[in-house]
Every structure is written in structure tokens, then in C-alpha cells.
Amino acid sequence: MPVHNADIAKIFEEIADLLEIENANPFRVRAYRNAARQLQGMGESVAEMISRGEDLTGLPGIGDDLAGKIAEIVETGDSRLLQKLQKQTPPSITELLKIPGLGPKRVRALYHELDVQTVEQLARAAQDGRIRELPGFGTKTEQTILQAITAHVTKQKRFKLAVAAQYAEPLKKYLEKIPDVSQVMLAGSYRRFKETVGDIDILVTATNAEKVMDRFVAYDEVKKISAKGGTRATVILQSGLQVDVRVVKKESLGAALQYFTGSKAHNIEIRRLAQERKLKISEYGVFKGNKPVSGSTEESVYRAIGLPWIAPELRENRGEIEAARAGKLPKLVEFADLKGDLHAHTQATDGHDTLRKMAEAAREHGFEYIAITEHSRRLTVAHGLDPQRLRKQILEIDKLNGQLKNITLLKGIEVDILEDGRLDLPNDVLSELDLVVGAVHSKFHLSRAKQTERILRAMDHPYFTILAHPTGRLIENREPYDVDMLRIIRQARERGCFLELNAHPERMDLLDIYCQMSRDEEVLVAINSDAHRIQDFDNLVYGIGQARRGWLEKKDVLNTRPLKLLRSLLKRTMT
Ligand code: DGT
Ligand code: CA
Numbered sequence: 001m002p003v004h005n006a007d008i009a010k011i012f013e014e015i016a017d018l019l020e021i022e023n024a025n026p027f028r029v030r031a032y033r034n035a036a037r038q039l040q041g042m043g044e045s046v047a048e049m050i051s052r053g054e055d056l057t058g059l060p061g062i063g064d065d066l067a068g069k070i071a072e073i074v075e076t077g078d079s080r081l082l083q084k085l086q087k088q089t090p091p092s093i094t095e096l097l098k099i100p101g102l103g104p105k106r107v108r109a110l111y112h113e114l115d116v117q118t119v120e121q122l123a124r125a126a127q128d129g130r131i132r133e134l135p136g137f138g139t140k141t142e143q144t145i146l147q148a149i150t151a152h153v154t155k156q157k158r159f160k161l162a163v164a165a166q167y168a169e170p171l172k173k174y175l176e177k178i179p180d181v182s183q184v185m186l187a188g189s190y191r192r193f194k195e196t197v198g199d200i201d202i203l204v205t206a207t208n209a210e211k212v213m214d215r216f217v218a219y220d221e222v223k224k225i226s227a228k229g230g231t232r233a234t235v236i237l238q239s240g241l242q243v244d245v246r247v248v249k250k251e252s253l254g255a256a257l258q259y260f261t262g263s264k265a266h267n268i269e270i271r272r273l274a275q276e277r278k279l280k281i282s283e284y285g286v287f288k289g290n291k292p293v294s295g296s297t298e299e300s301v302y303r304a305i306g307l308p309w310i311a312p313e314l315r316e317n318r319g320e321i322e323a324a325r326a327g328k329l330p331k332l333v334e335f336a337d338l339k340g341d342l343h344a345h346t347q348a349t350d351g352h353d354t355l356r357k358m359a360e361a362a363r364e365h366g367f368e369y370i371a372i373t374e375h376s377r378r379l380t381v382a383h384g385l386d387p388q389r390l391r392k393q394i395l396e397i398d399k400l401n402g403q404l405k406n407i408t409l410l411k412g413i414e415v416d417i418l419e420d421g422r423l424d425l426p427n428d429v430l431s432e433l434d435l436v437v438g439a440v441h442s443k444f445h446l447s448r449a450k451q452t453e454r455i456l457r458a459m460d461h462p463y464f465t466i467l468a469h470p471t472g473r474l475i476e477n478r479e480p481y482d483v484d485m486l487r488i489i490r491q492a493r494e495r496g497c498f499l500e501l502n503a504h505p506e507r508m509d510l511l512d513i514y515c516q517m518s519r520d521e522e523v524l525v526a527i528n529s530d531a532h533r534i535q536d537f538d539n540l541v542y543g544i545g546q547a548r549r550g551w552l553e554k555k556d557v558l559n560t561r562p563l564k565l566l567r568s569l570l571k572r573t574m575t
């Protein structure tokens with residue numbers, strides 16, 4: 001069975017959790033977490049790299065030891081270290097870590113003192129009032145835990161889009177290879193490029209539906225068959241991801257695609273419009289009485305109710321139907337519109353590749369320019385640059401620009417925004433750069449007023465150009481910090497700055513609603529990869545998807561501008 005990057009990442013996460021509960025060396029724990037993050041974020045399969053005989057220790061955060069662990073998992077599907085840890089500590093305990101407010105220290109105490117191993121046991125202990133007795137817990141903590149459990153139990157697990165893609169795309173290829181299958185389409189939230197998906201919805205046209213069902217449930221990653229009928233089946237994959245497959249008739253494909261792409265809120269409005277025209281719309285087609293009016297293509301379905309085709313990314317009932325009726329749908333930005341990338345790292349800090357390799361890879365993506373924006377000195381874990389090392393890189397870039405053809409390296413920095421809004425590097429060195437990307441990497445829990453003020457002050461700096469990952473959230477891992485985004489966007493407009501949409505699969509930050517807000521306030525958004533290695537440029541497709549969900553057009557995106565125009569936009573008018 002093929003082992004996906006996300007499978008290995010999951011094992012590493014579990015190892016890190018169990019090590020942490022056991023009070024292991026924090027560096028060791030972090031090494032596993034970093035490796036898991038690396039694996040989730042890269043499009044290239046490490047299993048395939050291994051089969052080609054490539055050396056994994058070249059990957060950021062992967063040393064000999066971890067490379068060996070990865071090879072073991074690829075070969076055996078399991079890890080001896082994980083098995084050993086699971087013998088020492090019941091694996092159900094890692095579930096407790098997902099309850100907000102419960103860190104490894106508390107989980108360790110709950111396990112050792114009260115023998116709490118599962119969420120159910122935790123709930124019982126809280127209800128019985130046993131938790132408040134533990135040193136460092138108290139009645140209030142017990143209450144908070146109880147509330148958190150209720151919220152946790154009702155919350156359904158979702159998959160980050162890029163992670164879901166690692167499972168969905170190979171499955172799509174598998175289904176396409178079944179004889180008699182003519183088309184396989186991914187629908188649902190996946191097609192809408194939602195940042196996380198609950199399950200995968202697949203539509204298939206085929207001459208023999210039964211056979212497709214049999215082959216689908218026989219897919220080697222299927223863990224459980226939840227339902228199987230003549231034309232539809234639902235399974236759970238080993239990864240925990242649920243997949244729905246439906247075989248539909250060719251003449252209904254458009255209607256089925258429209259229906260199962262959703263969103264539900266969009267579809268409800270569409271059905272209402274159909275009713276106004278005395279039409280009935282379903283996953284089988286559009287009908288007048290019993291007579292089919294359309295259904296084979298999505299265009300024909302929308303046309304039947306008097307609308308132009310609406311891009312899936314817009315189908316959230318957030319004004320797209322009104323816009324479609326008024327002929328005012330946006331012409332959404334596309335990957336081909338990008339002229340460059342304005343946020344990337346190299347070996348000089350925590351990136352993996354050289355300046356030259358990054359530049360050449362950017363050129364292969366058809367870009368005119370790529371900005372190198374290393375971390376600044378404050379971020380010691382990333383080996384951030386001080387003025388001296390930054391100046392050294394500036395010289396290297398100048399030299400390389402003299403040698404490279406058809407690609408320009410821009411000189412930048414991802415400078416830390418300090419707690420009081422000052423920047424981590426002095427103005428004189430910042431003034432030598434083409435752009436200054438500012439980012440919050442610490443003190444995430446300031447009050448809304450303080451956090452907003454901190455960012456507004458940073459933007460006051462004469463050389464500040466782009467606010468990186470503006471909300472700081474890590475999907476399913478860290479909440480956005482509390483800021484007044486409208487004020488920040490308005491400050492950006494006033495100061496001639498821009499906001500980033502960071503396309504790293506964990507971030508996808510700017511959020512779609514804030515993209516829309518930026519567009520309304522006429523602040524350009526930079527869709528950036530935050531690449532730490534050349535393969536990371538592939539993540540830009542998710543950034544484009546998110547930008548499209550935020551209604552952005554080519555004109556709304558900073559890095560659709562050719563170099564000359566970009567340079568003039570990056571030049572801040574000093575006030
Ligand atoms: P997810 O899976 O939670 O990320 O979100 P979706 O949008 O993929 O939702 P899912 O998988 O439950 O259903 C796929 C699509 O099927 C959904 O976007 C719209 C359509 N659909 C499902 N249930 C209903 C319904 O009750 N009414 C209507 N009009 N459409 C529905
Ligand atoms: Ca779905």
C-alpha cells in the first residue's frame with residue numbers, strides 16, 4: 001500500500017504527543033513536530049523519493065535519524081518507536097491533548113493521578129469533582145475542562161485542503177483507470193477550494209455502475225465500508241478521511257456536479273430561483289413538470305435558471321447569485337496571472353535551497369521575479385539575519401542578478417514585528433531593500449487593542465511594505481490573533497502597504513472574507529508561497545484558490561504586476 005506524506009506526518013505527530021506526555025526532551029519533541037509539518041506541506045511524495053534512491057536528509061528538519069524513521073514507515077507502514085511508546089502510554093491519551101486547555105503536563109497528571117485515559121473518563125472525572133482535587137487544577141479548571149469536552153465531542157474532524165489532496169488525487173487516478181469509467185470529478189468543498197474539507201465527494205460517469213462500486217470499495221486504502229449500493233458508496237480511508245462516490249448518468253452529470261459541489265447555502269438559493277421560474281432542480285437535472293430542460297453540463301443548468309456559470313470558489317451564498325443576476329461576477333485571478341512570488345527563504349536561514357536554485361525554480365514557474373525574505377535576528381530558531389548577514393545576502397543577490405537571465409531576485413526580509421510595533425532591524429539596513437515583509441511571530445495573546453496597535457505602528461515605518469500572514473492562525477492548531485482587521489486594512493491603504501495571502505497549507509492566511517474586505521478597501525493582496533524549498537512554489541495553487549474564494553481579480557493582486565510596475569508600487573511615498 002502506498003504511504004503518503006500525511007500518513008508519516010500523523011505517526012510523527014503521535015510520537016511527539018506521546019514523548020511530550022512522557023516529559024521527553026523538548027528539542028526531540030520539536031524535531032518530530034517540525035518533520036510532521038514539513039511532510040504535510042510538501043507536494044512531493046517522500047515514498048517516491050525513497051524509491052528513486054534520493055537522500056531525504058536534504059529536506060529541512062530531516063536528519064539521519066528521522067530519515068531512517070521515514071524509511072521504516074514507508075517500508076513497514078509502522079514505526080517501532082511509536083509501538084514502544086504506545087506500550088508505555090495508552091495511545092487514547094493523545095486524544096486528551098486535543099481538548100483546549102489540556103497540555104502534556106496536565107494530561108500526564110490526569111493519567112498518573114486519576115488513571116484518566118480517554119475523553120469519556122475525563123468527563124466522568126470532571127462530573128464527579130475529582131479533577132479539582134489535583135494540585136494545580138481547581139474548580140474553575142474543572143468547569144473549563146467540562147465545557148471544552150462538550151465542544152470537542154460535537155466538533156467533527158476536518159482535513160486541511162492540501163492534506164486531503166494527498167489522498168483524493170491518487171484515488172481519482174485509481175478510479176479513472178477502471179475500464180468503463182469515462183469521467184471522474186471531485187465535487188463538494190474540495191472543488192470549492194475550502195481551506196478544510198469534511199469529506200470528499202466524487203462523481204463518476206461509467207457504463208457499468210456496479211463494477212465501479214466493487215472496484216471503489218476494493219481500493220487498498222479503504223479501512224471501512226460505511227455504505228454500498230448500486231450507484232453510490234461511502235468509505236472511510238485508513239487516514240480517517242471519508243469518501244462518497246456516486247455514479248451518475250452522462251445526461252445528469254452537470255446537474256449532479258452542480259448539486260454536489262454545493263455549498264448547501266448556495267444550492268438553496270439556486271432552488272428558490274428555479275421555483276420562481278416554475279422549474280424543478282435536482283441532482284438529476286432541471287425539469288419543467290416531468291420534462292428535462294437541461295442537466296448534462298453545469299453551464300446548461302445555470303442557464304436554465306437565467307444565470308451565467310458561477311465559479312465553484314464563489315458558491316457560498318455570499319453575494320455571488322446577486323452578482324450573477326446583475327452580470328457583475330468577478331473575473332477571478334488565475335495561476336497564470338502571477339508574475340512572481342514575494343516571500344521565500346533560502347539556506348541562509350531555515351530554507352533548504354540556495355538563492356540560485358530558488359531563482360531558477362521561480363523562472364521555471366514562469367515568474368519574472370522572486371523576493372528573498374529571510375527571517376530577522378529575533379527569530380533565533382530560524383537562524384534569523386542580523387544587519388551584517390543581511391548585507392552579505394544583499395551583495396550576493398546583486399551579483400547573482402548580474403548573472404541570471406529572465407528572472408530577477410528582489411532583496412527583502414521577513415522582519416519580526418516586536419511587541420511594541422518596532423521592527424527587529426534598523427531603518428538604515430531596511431532602506432537598502434526592495435521590500436520589507438513584516439510579521440508577528442511572538443506574543444500572540446495580546447489584547448485586541450494592543451495587538452491592533454502593534455501592527456498599525458509597524459506599518460508606520462517608512463520601509464514597511466507587506467504584512468505577512470496577517471492573522472497568524474495555523475489551521476486547526478492556533479487561533480487567529482485578535483485584531484481589528486478592518487483598521488489594519490485601512491491603515492495599509494493609507495500607508496501604501498499591502499497584505500499577504502500566505503499560501504502555506506497550514507496558514508492560508510489571509511482568510512477569504514478578509515480578501516474580500518481588502519478588495520472592497522482597494523488594498524492589493526500579495527499571494528505568496530513562503531517557500532522554504534523549491535517544491536513549495538506548488539502551494540501557490542491553494543493560495544490562488546483561497547484568493548478566488550475571496551473574490552479577487554487579477555487587478556486586486558500585487559504580484560500580477562510586471563516587475564517595473566511592481567517596483568513603483570513597492571516604493572513607499574514617505575510621509
Ligand atoms: P464538507 O464535506 O463538510 O467540507 O462540505 P461539503 O460542502 O462538501 O458538504 P457535503 O459533503 O456534506 O455535501 C456535498 C454537497 O452536497 C454540498 O456542498 C451540497 C450538497 N448537499 C448535501 N446535502 C444537501 C442538502 O441537504 N441540500 C442541498 N441543497 N444540497 C446538499
Ligand atoms: Ca464534502
Ligand code: CA
Pocket residue numbers: 188199200201244
Ligand atoms: Ca459528502
